[in-house]
Amino acid sequence: xxKVGVNGYGTIGKRVADAVRAQPDMKLVGVAxxxxxxxxxxxxxxxxxxxxxxxxKSDAFRNAGIDLAGEIDDLVMQxxxxxxxxxxxxxxxxxxxxxxxxxxxxxxxxxSADAVDASFNARANYDVARNDDxxxxxxxxxxxxxxxxxxxxxxxxxxxxxxxITLIRRGGDPADASRGPINDILPDPxxxxxxxxxxxxxxxxxxxxxxxxxxxxxxxxHLHSVNVTLSEAPSVDEVRDLLHEESRLFLVPDIAxxxxxxxxxxxxxxxxxxxxxxxENCIWDESLSVEDNDxxxxxxxxxxxxxxPENVDAIRAIMDAAxxxxxxxxxxxxxxxxxxxxxxxxxxRITPRNADD
Ligand SMILES: NC(=O)C1=CN([C@@H]2O[C@H](COP(=O)(O)OP(=O)(O)OC[C@H]3O[C@@H](n4cnc5c(N)ncnc54)[C@H](O)[C@@H]3O)[C@@H](O)[C@H]2O)C=CC1
Ligand SMILES: O=C(OP(=O)(O)O)[C@H](O)COP(=O)(O)O
Numbered sequence: 001x002x003k004v005g006v007n008g009y010g011t012i013g014k015r016v017a018d019a020v021r022a023q024p025d026m027k028l029v030g031v032a033x034x035x036x037x038x039x040x041x042x043x044x045x046x047x048x049x050x051x052x053x054x055x056x057k058s059d060a061f062r063n064a065g066i067d068l069a070g071e072i073d074d075l076v077m078q079x080x081x082x083x084x085x086x087x088x089x090x091x092x093x094x095x096x097x098x099x100x101x102x103x104x105x106x107x108x109x110x111x112s113a114d115a116v117d118a119s120f121n122a123r124a125n126y127d128v129a130r131n132d133d134x135x136x137x138x139x140x141x142x143x144x145x146x147x148x149x150x151x152x153x154x155x156x157x158x159x160x161x162x163x164x165i166t167l168i169r170r171g172g173d174p175a176d177a178s179r180g181p182i183n184d185i186l187p188d189p190x191x192x193x194x195x196x197x198x199x200x201x202x203x204x205x206x207x208x209x210x211x212x213x214x215x216x217x218x219x220x221x222h223l224h225s226v227n228v229t230l231s232e233a234p235s236v237d238e239v240r241d242l243l244h245e246e247s248r249l250f251l252v253p254d255i256a257x258x259x260x261x262x263x264x265x266x267x268x269x270x271x272x273x274x275x276x277x278x279x280e281n282c283i284w285d286e287s288l289s290v291e292d293n294d295x296x297x298x299x300x301x302x303x304x305x306x307x308x309p310e311n312v313d314a315i316r317a318i319m320d321a322a323x324x325x326x327x328x329x330x331x332x333x334x335x336x337x338x339x340x341x342x343x344x345x346x347x348x349r350i351t352p353r354n355a356d357d
Pocket of ligand 1: 007008009010011012013032033034035053054085086087088089090108109110111140141142173303304307
C-alpha cells in the first residue's frame with residue numbers, strides 16, 4: 001500500500017486526493033491546507049485527515065472548529081510520496097522539506113523542469129520515473145499533458161516530421177475570480193514559438209514541435225488546433241483507429257452534436273463525471289483530416305483534470321510499483337477514465353503500443 005500525502009488542496013490537489021482514494025493500492029495519509037476555507041470543509045466531510053500547511057496558521061483551523069491531524073512535517077514524515085499541488089513556484093520552495101524526510105515528491109506543471117529529476121507523462125515516458133535516483137518528478141501541465149498523449153502514439157505509428165500547434169488557452173479556471181481576460185484576445189505568450197513546445201520536449205526530447213498560444217475570455221477548457229506532418233501518409237481511418245486505442249483520447253462523435261467546450265462539459269456532467277471532469281483529450285472526430293502527409297484535428301483539454309490520472313500513474317512509477325500498462329489500466333479502471341459514448345460504441349482499453357517492447 002503506497003502512502004500518499006497531498007500538499008496544497010486546491011483545483012488540482014482536491015482532485016488528486018479523490019483519485020488516490022479511488023486506488024486500491026494507495027492510502028491517502030491526508031491533505032495539507034493553508035487556511036480553513038470551503039475546500040477544507042469538503043476535505044473534512046470526505047474524512048481526509050487535515051494538516052496545517054503553514055504551522056503558524058494552525059490556530060485558524062482550531063478557531064474554525066476544525067481538528068487538525070498535525071502539521072505539514074507530520075504529513076511528509078508519514079508519506080511515501082507527497083503530491084505537491086501548491087501554486088506555481090511554491091513547490092520548488094518545498095523541496096528541502098521533502099528532502100529532510102527523504103520523502104519522494106511529485107510537482108505540477110507550474111514548477112520548472114530544472115527543479116526536478118524528471119518530467120512525466122504516463123503514455124509518453126512512464127519509465128523515466130522508475131529509477132531509485134529519482135526523488136522529484138514533475139507531472140507536466142495540462143497543455144503539455146494533452147500534447148504528449150497525442151504525439152506519442154502518432155510518432156510511434158506514423159513518425160512525426162513536424163508538429164505545429166496553436167493553443168487557444170482559457171484565461172483562468174471557473175473558480176478563479178482573479179484572472180482574465182474578460183473581453184480581449186491576447187497573444188499569450190506574445191513571443192513565438194511559445195514555451196509549450198520546449199515543455200513537450202522535456203517529455204519527448206526528439207519531437208520537432210512548434211507551438212503558439214493565445215488567451216481568451218473562457219474558463220472551461222483549452223482548445224488546440226493541431227497540424228502534424230507525418231513521415232507516412234495514413235488514411236483518416238487509420239488515424240482514427242490508432243487514436244481509438246488510447247483510453248485517454250476521446251473521439252467526440254459528430255452524431256453527439258457537441259459543438260464546443262461548453263457542451264463537452266455539459267456532456268461530462270450528464271454522464272455523472274465528478275465535478276464534470278474530463279480526464280481525456282477530447283478530439284473532435286469530425287475535425288480529423290489527412291492531406292497527403294499532413295494530419296489536422298481539433299482537441300480540447302480540461303485543464304483542471306487531465307493531469308489527474310497522470311499524477312496517479314506518477315505515484316506508482318516513482319515507487320516502481322507497476323509497469324506502464326499495469327498502472328495506466330489500474331488508474332483508468334479505478335478512476336473511470338475512458339469515455340464510452342453510446343454513439344461511438346464501447347472504447348477499447350489502453351494497450352500502449354510499446355507495451356510489447
Ligand atoms: N488549474 C489548472 O488549470 C492547472 C494547474 N496546474 C498546476 O498545478 C499547481 C496547482 O495549481 P492549482 O491547483 O490550479 O492552484 P490552486 O490555487 O487552485 O490551489 C493551490 C492550493 O495551494 C494552497 N497553498 C498556497 N500556498 C501553499 C503552501 N505554502 N503550502 C501548501 N498549500 C499552499 C492554496 O491555498 C490553494 O488551496 C500549479 O503548479 C499549477 O501550475 C497544472 C495543470 C492545470
Ligand atoms: O495553461 C496552463 O499552463 P500552460 O498553458 O503554460 O501549459 C495550465 O492550465 C496552467 O495554467 P495557469 O497557470 O494559467 O493556470
